[in-house]
Amino acid sequence: MATKKRKKISQAFTKSQLVKEISERCDLNKNQVTHVLDEMKDIIASHLKKNGPEKFTLPGILKIQVRNVDAKPSREGINPFTKEPTVYPAKAASRKVRVTPLKQLKEMA
Numbered sequence: 391m392a393t394k395k396r397k398k399i400s401q402a403f404t405k406s407q408l409v410k411e412i413s414e415r416c417d418l419n420k421n422q423v424t425h426v427l428d429e430m431k432d433i434i435a436s437h438l439k440k441n442g443p444e445k446f447t448l449p450g451i452l453k454i455q456v457r458n459v460d461a462k463p464s465r466e467g468i469n470p471f472t473k474e475p476t477v478y479p480a481k482a483a484s485r486k487v488r489v490t491p492l493k494q495l496k497e498m499a
Contacts, residue, residue, distance in 0.1 A: 451492055
């Protein structure tokens, strides 16, 4: 598949603009491209769930990882503005999603 000459892009694409651009470049219809994007979303979601590997790599572009953050108990501290003692509330355990750009994506910028 030969790639077409790239147009200058002045604003970020919306989903419909992205679907249109991919369909034109790859000679696919818009329904096929939409289906691919929906399946990609489902694949990423299944990778990031608790019973999955909790990481996903889009080769050459980015890596998505889930980081588990432990619960934090309440603690006493000093308000830095008023210098009064205060109690900071406890925080429940949580899961954070981290996206890391890979080398090729960094070089594109």
